[in-house]
Amino acid sequence: MTTPTVYDVAEQAGVSIATVSRVYRNPDAVRAATRDKVLAAARELGYVPSGSARGLASRATGVLGLCFPDFHDTEAEHAPGAEDAELVLYSDQVIRGMERAARRQGYALLISAAHADQAGRQLAEVAGRVDGLAVLAQSLTEEDLDVVGRRQPVVLLAGERHAGYDHAEVANFDGQLELTRHLIVDHGLRRLAFAGGPADSPDGEARFRGFQAAHLEAGLPLPKTPDTRGDLTQAAGRKAALELLDRDEAMPDGLVFANDQMAVGALHALEARGVAVPDVIAVTGFDGIPLSRLVRPTLTTVRQPTGLLGEVAVELLIARLHQRDRAAEVRVLPVTVTRRASCGCAGERTV
Amino acid sequence: MTTPTVYDVAEQAGVSIATVSRVYRNPDAVRAATRDKVLAAARELGYVPSGSARGLASRATGVLGLCFPDFHDTEAEHAPGAEDAELVLYSDQVIRGMERAARRQGYALLISAAHADQAGRQLAEVAGRVDGLAVLAQSLTEEDLDVVGRRQPVVLLAGERHAGYDHAEVANFDGQLELTRHLIVDHGLRRLAFAGGPADSPDGEARFRGFQAAHLEAGLPLPKTPDTRGDLTQAAGRKAALELLDRDEAMPDGLVFANDQMAVGALHALEARGVAVPDVIAVTGFDGIPLSRLVRPTLTTVRQPTGLLGEVAVELLIARLHQRDRAAEVRVLPVTVTRRASCGCAGERTV
């Protein structure tokens, strides 16, 4: 039982292989009667065109790729239930958005988490099979990027920008600016503390700069650095909240977190301490994960258009596929400040 | 700027293309000095082996495929927030599990939602590019399945079994049986009502049979059909709950739903009606979605090992890849009854 090829179908249908090929690639160029003969033969033999052969001959695979960081083995593994489902949702949503957009464009999607200890080798596996590659955050090294980037279109998603590469990211700065402004102007908060992510997270840093900008704008003292940092998990948020409460200085009247997970962790810690949110202290997050709506009080946050990130990735790849020498494009996707209970706004209100 | 090939690398390194190929496929067969020369040349040229050419020559792509039903445009689109995130989570988790397992085995994963109006064409796109294909639920037609199944390993996930095909599913029957038994034996409930899914959902029907079996076992009257059905959404659950409350017969003392979404909808409806859960009426779901733990009262349910489903899919595909003529294998994955508040159990307890 060998898998049938064009030759088999051609023989069965009494035509040449060129005609079989045309039936699939350019049906209109074949007379209807001939076409039916071929299709009947194909059905009978169980013929499916080989993607590899097609790819070789036509110099295009019809597949787009996505590399994303592999969280699973690190954080999610020991996170209790709900958390893990939420945590990985980010890449899931990007995958979903990208899959949809790719399909609309007639491309399939090849995905691969970048496991640190085999990144290079594995990258080639993916890169060699696709017409264009999207790379989420820092899921591959500078060197690998160069090798692949010279060969095919690559778009970077979130994280750091790289000269010469297309890039899509969300408006971290603007979102945090607007949210912080809301806290300062609308709620009259004056002693905000910022709990950031790792210093090497470009997204987290951009959010902090938005936080700074809001202070500048309001004429408040400029915070030089985040008041504390954490690894973006709920556990880190819990820890950060307690640390900020117990500082010697005056207690802050608002805790601004670099992401939702940390903010949710903080809510738990504050509840355990009996500190009322938002009455005594306001809390905000960033990301707009589903969990943010389910916690009590509901979490004020900045919603990212995660699925859109994937769709834009496809858009940029396709554009470059059509025109290899176009200028690198940076796309910043708008975010949405979602005012909920944890900042002192009553119900849900999306601005 | 054409993408470099083995020929370019071979020339640059002063060796033959066979040697270049060996450096990538079988490094030990090449002297270290030669290997280094080749790798240096490759790096300099930005060479990445073409997956298509490799696939053609070696008769294997090193890629596994997953087709899953495309929900997005139908339900999730108009579902409010949390729901959509939860809804699609099912396929997301399968994708994630499959991706992990595939990567461990050295395979990449090609995914494609099966959009109804182009199923056939699109299927071939995927099938032609992979060494093995996993198909989630009814995401492709009988006819397509036959064509593809003759060509390459195919494993069916959930849904209906097909003679001759490997299949992986969760223990719908056993899970519902055990859960229902718990309601009858441990909580002494006697008038349970079952709200099923669409009659053509094999999973839903299997769950109902488990529900029936528990009645048989306890010597209670055998329910012939589900008391009502819905489309597995929260809205349907709301509707079903009200319908079951307002029937002429005696009010049931427990509502058993075919999935969590419907059960959650029911909880909302009951709360609105002022019917106490679980005091007046117990409620249970099936699936173990994250949301089930977040609602109040927390939902008693049966947890599916969704990610495991994807991992098992890979396992079955690999096994068949190694031995094409092995007997079709049906793998039933164990589920976990999770007793929470909505059935009358106090805190969380997983049995």
Place this chain on the structure above:
DNA sequence: CCGTAGGCTGAATGCGCTTTCAGCAACGAC
């Protein structure tokens, strides 16, 4: 009835790689 344009089809080539198979050098054992 001939010439020609247009619509279909087939022969042939090559896409970039893997994989025998043969060749060749160095090296012992005899």
Place this chain on the structure above:
DNA sequence: GTCGTTGCTGAAAGCGCATTCAGCCTACGG
């Protein structure tokens, strides 16, 4: 010194398809 051996490397033959080019046939105008 000869004859395997062992260890690498190169030549060459496809893998299954897309595509070009030429050829055929039909239909049509003259």
